[in-house]
Amino acid sequence: MPHNWPSSPKACPAYMLGNPPDGTRLTVAGLVILRQRPGTAKGIFFITLEDETGVINVIVWRSLYKQYRRALISGRLLRVTGRLQRGFGVTHIIAEQIEDISNMLDTLLNVSTVPFTID
Numbered sequence: 001m002p003h004n005w006p007s008s009p010k011a012c013p014a015y016m017l018g019n020p021p022d023g024t025r026l027t028v029a030g031l032v033i034l035r036q037r038p039g040t041a042k043g044i045f046f047i048t049l050e051d052e053t054g055v056i057n058v059i060v061w062r063s064l065y066k067q068y069r070r071a072l073i074s075g076r077l078l079r080v081t082g083r084l085q086r087g088f089g090v091t092h093i094i095a096e097q098i099e100d101i102s103n104m105l106d107t108l109l110n111v112s113t114v115p116f117t118i119d
Helices: 062-067 069-074 102-109
Strands: 025-036 045-051 054-060 077-087 090-100
Touching (some): 025 090, 054 077
Antiparallel strands (some): 025 077
16 A cells, blocks of 8 residues: 655655655655756756755756746745655655745744644
8 A cells, every 4th residue: 555655735854755665756845955056967956955854855957947946046945846766875856846935934933833744
């Protein structure tokens, strides 16, 4: 029986990314701690998110970057839905949807209103 992995508004925490099978579609969320768009990456954009349990590597293809450019450049707290991919000892999310949820940062001070949970 397939496991119901968290989806919006819940998010899969970083520490659980080793559990779902490769290729699973899931949602993650976290603070943006790194943005990279190397010239050698042929338009691929990389972001690193951090939640309270660890870091999450996200890959954004060029076509998706154009669609979510504003969120990728200015968002401080992002929710990303995509496919889990593992290879060469690295786990990352191939982004399909990106949502800037920076407006929820103020709610993080009040634990009872946190928009996503760790189960």
